[in-house]
Amino acid sequence: MDQGTGRPGQDPKKAIRNATFATPLDYGSLMDRGLETRTPLFPMEGKPLPAELDFLRDPDLEASIVGSTALWEACRREGLMLPPRPKDLDIAWKLGTDEGRRLLEERGVQVTATPGNLDRGTLGANFEGFRVEFTTYRGGGSQVGERIREDAALRDMTIGALFWTLWNDEILDPLAGLEDWRQGVIKACGSPRERILEHPIRALRYLRKVTLLGFHLDTKTRKAIRSLGSEIALGIHPDALSQEVRSVLAEADSPGVFFQMCAEELILEKLLPEIAPLFHGIPAGRVRHHPEISQALHMILVLKSAVTIAKKRGLDPAQRHKLLMAALCHDLGKGVTPIPELPSHPAHEATGIPQIQSLFHRLPGIGSKHLQRLVQATTRRHLLIDKLATIRIGSLVKLWEKDLAPYRKDLPLFATLVRCDKEGRMRPQDLGLPIPPGHPPSVDWDAFEERMTSELLELDRILSSVSGEESARLHPDNPKALKQDLHERRCRALKKARFLKG
Numbered sequence: 001m002d003q004g005t006g007r008p009g010q011d012p013k014k015a016i017r018n019a020t021f022a023t024p025l026d027y028g029s030l031m032d033r034g035l036e037t038r039t040p041l042f043p044m045e046g047k048p049l050p051a052e053l054d055f056l057r058d059p060d061l062e063a064s065i066v067g068s069t070a071l072w073e074a075c076r077r078e079g080l081m082l083p084p085r086p087k088d089l090d091i092a093w094k095l096g097t098d099e100g101r102r103l104l105e106e107r108g109v110q111v112t113a114t115p116g117n118l119d120r121g122t123l124g125a126n127f128e129g130f131r132v133e134f135t136t137y138r139g140g141g142s143q144v145g146e147r148i149r150e151d152a153a154l155r156d157m158t159i160g161a162l163f164w165t166l167w168n169d170e171i172l173d174p175l176a177g178l179e180d181w182r183q184g185v186i187k188a189c190g191s192p193r194e195r196i197l198e199h200p201i202r203a204l205r206y207l208r209k210v211t212l213l214g215f216h217l218d219t220k221t222r223k224a225i226r227s228l229g230s231e232i233a234l235g236i237h238p239d240a241l242s243q244e245v246r247s248v249l250a251e252a253d254s255p256g257v258f259f260q261m262c263a264e265e266l267i268l269e270k271l272l273p274e275i276a277p278l279f280h281g282i283p284a285g286r287v288r289h290h291p292e293i294s295q296a297l298h299m300i301l302v303l304k305s306a307v308t309i310a311k312k313r314g315l316d317p318a319q320r321h322k323l324l325m326a327a328l329c330h331d332l333g334k335g336v337t338p339i340p341e342l343p344s345h346p347a348h349e350a351t352g353i354p355q356i357q358s359l360f361h362r363l364p365g366i367g368s369k370h371l372q373r374l375v376q377a378t379t380r381r382h383l384l385i386d387k388l389a390t391i392r393i394g395s396l397v398k399l400w401e402k403d404l405a406p407y408r409k410d411l412p413l414f415a416t417l418v419r420c421d422k423e424g425r426m427r428p429q430d431l432g433l434p435i436p437p438g439h440p441p442s443v444d445w446d447a448f449e450e451r452m453t454s455e456l457l458e459l460d461r462i463l464s465s466v467s468g469e470e471s472a473r474l475h476p477d478n479p480k481a482l483k484q485d486l487h488e489r490r491c492r493a494l495k496k497a498r499f500l501k502g
Contacts, residue, residue, distance in 0.1 A: 052109055053132070056091065059167035062137075062144045063093040066155075070162040074171045074178050083159075083181070083213075089132045092151055092163065094144070096136050097123055104134070149174050153190045156202050157209065161189050184215040192224035200235030203228070203267065204244045211258040212251055225265045233270035241271060242365030249324040250317060253307055256300030263296070274355040275328070277335030283343035284334070284425075291433070292426040295334055302327050302424030309416060322410070325367055326378045326417045329356050333379075352379050374410055377403040378417050385418045386448075388455045389500055396500075397490045400463050408460055415452035419445055462497045466490045 056063040064070070068086040075082050095103065097113070100123050104111050112124045121136035139150025152161040158177035165172060180187050186209050188195045188202070196203050203225045210217050217225075225232070248258045262268035263279035284290035284298040292298050306327040310320040333352030334345045353376050360372040367375075381403050388396065404411060423445055428435060435441055468486050475482040494500075 052107055055107060056093075057166050061093050061095065061167075062147070063091055063166045064148065064172075065164040065166065066090050066092045066151075066162065067160045070164040070171060071159055071177070071181065073164055074162050074173065075181065077171070078178065080178075080182060088130055091132060091134045092137050092148075093134060094137055094147060095134075097121055100134055100136070148172060154195075154198075155189045156195065156199075156205060158187045158189055180218075184213070185218050186210050186213070186215050186221065187218035188221045188224070192218075192221040193228065196224055196228055197231060197235075200228075200232040201240045201244065203232045203265075204236070204241075204262070204271075207258055207261045207265070208244060208248055208252070210261065211248065211254065217261075222265060225267065229265075229267045229270050232267055236271065238363050239365045242363040245272075245363070245366055246321065249321060249328070254300060254304045255307065255324065255328075256296075256303040260296055260300065272359070274332055274335065274359040278331060282334060282337070284331075285345060286343050287431075288428075288436075290425055291428050291431050292424075295331065298424050299328075299331065300424075301426075302330070302420045305420040305423040306416075309420070321367070322371060322374065322413060323416060323420075325371060326375050326413060327420050329359070329375045330379050330382050330417060330421060332356060332359075349380050349383055374407050374413075377407055378414055381414065382418055382421060385414050385456070386422075386452055388452075388459060391500075393491050393494050393500065394487075396459070397463065397487060397494060400459060401487065401490075404456070404460065405464070408464070411456045411460060412453050415449050415456060418452060419449040422448070459494075459499060462494055462499060463490045466493050 055061075065073075067090040068083060069089055072083055072086055074080075093100070097118055101111050101113075104123065104125065109125050112126065113122065117124060117133075121138065123134045125132050125134070137147040137151045138154045139147070141147035141150050148163050152163070152174045155161040158175040158180045161173075161175045161177050163172045163174075164170075175189055186206050188206065206217060206221055206225065209215070248255045252258060259268060259272070259275060260279050262271065263276060268279060269276040278299050279296040282295045283293055284295040287293060290298060292301065303324065306323050309315075310323055315323065329352065331345075331348065331352065332355035333348030333350065335355065336351050337345045337348060356372065356376050356379060360366060360369075381399060384391065384399065391399070404414070407413075422443070428439075429441070466486070466489050468482070471482050471485040471489065475485055
C-alpha cells in the first residue's frame with residue numbers, strides 16, 4: 001500500500017506521528033482495540049462512536065477521517081490551540097456510492113443520501129447526536145497515497161485537508177494545513193481561482209472561517225475572491241447564500257466583520273445589495289449622536305452587542321436568529337439616504353422597510369414571513385421604544401395596535417434591540433470630547449433595558465385588558481366604527497392608568 005502523501009522529498013509519516021498519552025481516555029472509540037495509542041475518532045464529551053463503524057479500520061477500505069475532526073486530533077497531538085469541537089464526522093474512502101451503500105447496509109447502518117449528495121459521491125448516516133458522511137476519494141489515483149493527494153487538492157481549504165487514516169492511526173497532511181493553522185491563515189487548496197469557480201460559495205466560506213477563527217486570508221485566495229465577484233454572485237444559489245448568512249449570525253462572535261470583509265473584497269454589493277451601503281463608508285449620523293462616525297463600525301458594534309447578549313442569556317438558536325436579524329436590519333434605511341441629506345438619515349426607520357422586504361424576498365431561507373414582519377416592526381419603532389412614556393396617548397395606542405400587539409411574545413426583543421443600538425455607539429469622551437450636560441459618563445445597560453421592557457409590558461397589560469365586546473355590540477355591522485371605538489376606549493384606559501409622564 002502506497003503511503004506517500006507528503007510534499008516532494010518529505011516522508012509523510014513524519015509530518016504527524018502517533019502519540020502515546022499518559023492520561024487514559026474515559027470515553028469509547030472505534031480504535032479502542034489494538035494499539036494502546038488508539039484515540040477517539042470523534043471527541044464528543046462522553047459519547048462513544050457507534051460500534052457499528054468499527055469495520056472502518058479494515059485496510060482494504062482505505063478509510064480516513066477528514067476535515068475538522070482530523071484537524072482537531074492533529075492539534076491535540078501537537079499541543080496546538082484546538083479548533084472548535086467537530087459536530088459531524090466526515091469519512092473519505094475508496095468505495096463508490098453503490099458499493100458503499102451495500103457495505104453499510106450489510107453492517108446494519110441506515111443510509112441516507114439526496115441526489116445532490118450522490119452526485120458528489122457522498123452517503124450519510126445519522127447516529128445519536130451527530131451525523132457521519134462517507135465520500136469516495138475525489139480525483140482518482142491508482143494507490144491510496146495518490147488518492148489522498150488528489151482528494152486533498154480538491155478540498156475547500158488547507159486546514160480541512162488533513163487525513164486521519166483509520167487502518168494505522170496516522171494523520172497525513174499533504175498540503176501543510178497544520179502549519180497554516182499554526183500561522184492563523186485560511187488558504188484555498190491548490191488554485192484558489194479553480195476552487196472558487198468549482199463552488200462559488202467557497203468564497204463566503206473562506207471569509208466566514210476567517211471571521212470565526214480570527215485568522216487572516218491568504219493573499220492569493222483573497223485576490224481570487226476579489227477578481228471573481230461576478231462569477232461568485234451568479235454562481236451562488238439564494239438558498240446557499242441564506243445559509244451562509246444564517247451561519248455567520250449563528251456562529252460568529254462579531255458577524256459585522258464578515259460583512260465588512262465581503263465589502264472589502266467587492267462582493268457584498270453583488271450578493272447583499274440591501275446591506276452593502278452600510279459598509280461602504282456612509283456616516284452613521286451626526287457626530288453628536290454617533291461619535292463612532294462610521295455606519296460600518298456602528299453595525300459591527302451593534303451586532304457584537306447582540307451576540308454578547310445572546311451568549312450571556314443562553315438564547316436558543318431561534319431566539320438568537322431573531323435578535324441578530326433585527327440588529328442586522330434596523331438601519332437598512334440609512335443605505336438609501338440621499339447624499340444631500342447626509343450625515344443625517346431622516347425617516348430611515350421607515351425607508352428601511354422596503355429594503356427588508358427586498359432582502360427577505362430574494363433570500364426566503366433567511367427567515368419566515370413572521371420573522372420578516374417582526375423585523376419590520378422592530379425597525380420601524382426602534383427610535384421610540386425608549387421614549388414610550390413621552391409619546392402622546394393617541395400615537396402610543398396606534399403604535400401598540402400596529403407594531404406591538406401582533407408580537408406580544410416578542411416585546412422584550414424590542415427593548416433588547418434598542419439597547420444594542422445604543423451600545424453600538426461610541427461615547428463623546430472616546431473622541432476626546434467633553435461629556436454633554438445631562439449625559440452620564442457611563443450607562444447601566446441592564447437597567448436601561450429593564451426599564452424599557454417594564455414599560456412595554458405595562459403598556460401591553462393596560463391596552464390588552466380593554467375588551468372589544470362593547471365596541472362590537474355598538475357597531476356590529478361597521479368594522480371601521482368598531483375599530484375607532486375600541487381605539488378610543490384604549491386611549492381612555494391609558495390616560496386613566498397615568499402611564500405617561502408629565
